[in-house]
Amino acid sequence: MKRDYTLSEEQEQIRQLARDFAENELRPRAAEWDRKAEFHGEILPLMAELGFFGMLLPEEYDGLGLGMLDYLVALEQIAWGDASVAITMSVHNSLPTQMILKYGNEEQKKKWLPPMARGELLGAFSLSEAGSGSDAASLQAKAERDGDGWVLNGEKMWVTNGGEAELLLVMLRTDSAGERRGARGIGAFIIPTDTPGYEVGKKEDKTGLRSSETVSVAFNDCRVGPEALLGDPDKGFVYALSSLEGGRLGVGAQALGIAEAAFDHTVKYAGERRQFGRAIKDFQGLAFKIADMSTRIEASRGLLYRAARAWDAGRGDMRLSSMTKLYASETAVWVTSQAINIFGGYGFMKEYPVEKLFRDAKVTEIYEGTSEIQRTVITRTLYQEQVKD
Numbered sequence: 001m002k003r004d005y006t007l008s009e010e011q012e013q014i015r016q017l018a019r020d021f022a023e024n025e026l027r028p029r030a031a032e033w034d035r036k037a038e039f040h041g042e043i044l045p046l047m048a049e050l051g052f053f054g055m056l057l058p059e060e061y062d063g064l065g066l067g068m069l070d071y072l073v074a075l076e077q078i079a080w081g082d083a084s085v086a087i088t089m090s091v092h093n094s095l096p097t098q099m100i101l102k103y104g105n106e107e108q109k110k111k112w113l114p115p116m117a118r119g120e121l122l123g124a125f126s127l128s129e130a131g132s133g134s135d136a137a138s139l140q141a142k143a144e145r146d147g148d149g150w151v152l153n154g155e156k157m158w159v160t161n162g163g164e165a166e167l168l169l170v171m172l173r174t175d176s177a178g179e180r181r182g183a184r185g186i187g188a189f190i191i192p193t194d195t196p197g198y199e200v201g202k203k204e205d206k207t208g209l210r211s212s213e214t215v216s217v218a219f220n221d222c223r224v225g226p227e228a229l230l231g232d233p234d235k236g237f238v239y240a241l242s243s244l245e246g247g248r249l250g251v252g253a254q255a256l257g258i259a260e261a262a263f264d265h266t267v268k269y270a271g272e273r274r275q276f277g278r279a280i281k282d283f284q285g286l287a288f289k290i291a292d293m294s295t296r297i298e299a300s301r302g303l304l305y306r307a308a309r310a311w312d313a314g315r316g317d318m319r320l321s322s323m324t325k326l327y328a329s330e331t332a333v334w335v336t337s338q339a340i341n342i343f344g345g346y347g348f349m350k351e352y353p354v355e356k357l358f359r360d361a362k363v364t365e366i367y368e369g370t371s372e373i374q375r376t377v378i379t380r381t382l383y384q385e386q387v388k389d
């Protein structure tokens, strides 16, 4: 791995630590986890020891107090090792922990953040439902007042880490009395997953990210106290959207790591595989493809690091997050698809590593907002800015 001159010495060290971990601990296990669709729980204690679950949390809550770029540089390398492990880390670091940090009261922060930072509690985030994905504000699962607490009912879909997490950050409709539909009237709740009435449902059988758990969850008269509510009962959707801005950078880093892994395998293979008496890299058609793969990966990295630096400077920007996620995810799908072509028939075989990378890449175009939704955000914010000017 060559030094990246845009990173500080400390960031280089973080990158190297994560790369060594990915190379030694993830790469040797990833294919088997994928084949068995088995959750990679065995590796999480080691990741916790290395601090990977508290990178963005302040030291006062037992986190490492690092910045967004430091975190993304590590996440990119974890994704290079195994994209399923990367999404476990990404959801935990970007969504539930950040929502509690930003919108929780001091009691909630002191209770939940230190064990989450130490990796003793795994977090999950639940916005989607069967009928509401891109149009997340139309969600129906509800939280109704019950004395000074709440009673929760309804079903949520596609919860990453859901079956394994000890804590769920869930968005529920709180306006059932007033029937004010839409983005207002949604609350965010912190739910320990051992609360009676909380049930984990079906585990999805997925195309890719097969060692990441994706489940449905149901609330059946699940009663929680007032301490479960995060901030304002009407603003959970706003909190979720603002956290997804950082989450999308996490997906960008994940996509970049997948693309890099496919590229590394491709460069090696194209240098070794011979047809018509020469290495296939020497055919101009393939040489051009390799050049394009490399260029798109560097462009993804440029966007990602720029967005992360803007974030660290307090100038995080929803448009830049969307552009990063959009470009990096489409690059990952394109690069992994080209990698299969360059591997020829071997690329289509499970014995070789690139077909898994292709399967893992695809979902980066879908979750935390599809490519169409990212394009919508980019254009909408662009016009909003023009109106302001």
Ligand SMILES: Cc1cc2nc3c(=O)[nH]c(=O)nc-3n(C[C@H](O)[C@H](O)[C@H](O)COP(=O)(O)OP(=O)(O)OC[C@H]3O[C@@H](n4cnc5c(N)ncnc54)[C@H](O)[C@@H]3O)c2cc1C
Pocket (backbone or CB within 6 Å): 091, 125, 126, 127, 128, 131, 132, 133, 134, 135, 157, 158, 159, 160, 161, 206, 209, 214, 363, 366, 367, 368, 369, 370, 371, 372, 373, 376
């Ligand atoms: C593996 C996996 C893990 C996930 N993990 C989580 C999780 O942890 N927590 C969570 O809350 N959710 C999670 N999700 C859900 C994910 O965020 C949604 O799948 C995603 O937001 C898309 O919603 P949908 O699947 O309902 O598609 P739909 O919203 O039904 O979209 C279908 C198609 O219509 C297009 N479309 C929709 N609206 C528009 C529009 N306005 N303009 C143009 N095109 C549009 C979409 O781009 C897409 O092509 C996960 C999903 C997957 C696959």
